[in-house]
Amino acid sequence: MTRGVRLILFSLLLLCAGLTAPARAEVVVSFYSHDFGDRFPHAFIVIKGTVDATGEAIDANYGFTATSVSPAILLGSVKGEVQTSKSDYIEKSDRQFDVTVDDATYARLMAKVGEWRDRKQPSYSLNKRNCVHFVMELAEVVGLKVNRKSKLFKKPKSFLIEVKGLNPELG
Template sequence: MLVLATMSLATPAQADVQVSFHSFNGSVLWGRYPHTFVVLEGELADGTRVNANYGFSARYTSQAIASGPAEHMIMTETERTIAATNRHFTVTVTDQQYRRLLATVLAWRDYPGEYYDLDENNCIHFVAALARVVGLDADVPDEYLRRPKAWLNYIGKKNPQLRAREIP
């Protein structure tokens, strides 16, 4: 018994980081367009606490509406804003996947020049890249380019292992 108890103490800690995929319906009151982003919460195997969220947007709305690439940024949401969004599904990631998620966020943030494009590199494309890092089938059909909630519902259906409920 003592040997078994000792072995369980020597086992490396397991990561417990949850990645939740959210959509925001948009709001005339807040002046916000529909949007999608991820929330990361939990703890890495080394005990490091994780509490972050990442979305991708044009730095200036007028540039996003205009044709062509626009200045981009990684944006974060407040707790209040997150509470007003739709959480579509959540996956647990390994420490390695977590590091790859962060590397992807930084690659999008640090991309040289103007990278945001309403049709080629918007918040949906960003979240699709993150979804692929965690092993999800995440394409972006044209019909979902500007419909984050509908797109995440679509991704939930494409990945039945998620058991995602459709958000009306």
């Protein structure tokens, strides 16, 4: 076999090997808002994708809300919980933007969700620890700039639009 034929065969082999290599895994974190109503939370994240290191498929969502909605929310801290929403609630909500994260960032994100889940009760405060504060901290974990002095902590959609404005790479 001539050197030229071997070079062509070798090139074809490399090309075929590249085509059969597994696709790079990725995890996408989507930030959502839901207009006010009787269902909660009004700000939350949806996580979908595959963890690169393990191949684990991810399809989850997390928001933070009071465990019981009552006038007590207006008076101070009440019991809070990290909650997942049903697909119909997500479908009726507004996706504001997406961020693709690596495995290490995904692990930090899940640690932050766990931190909120495990907080000492009462953990929900309309003015200091609500669903918008929760997604603000998750936005920081994925590397986004946020305004910690925002006046929009009771306006989920407006807050996420503000975050988008602070991060032009989000488009």
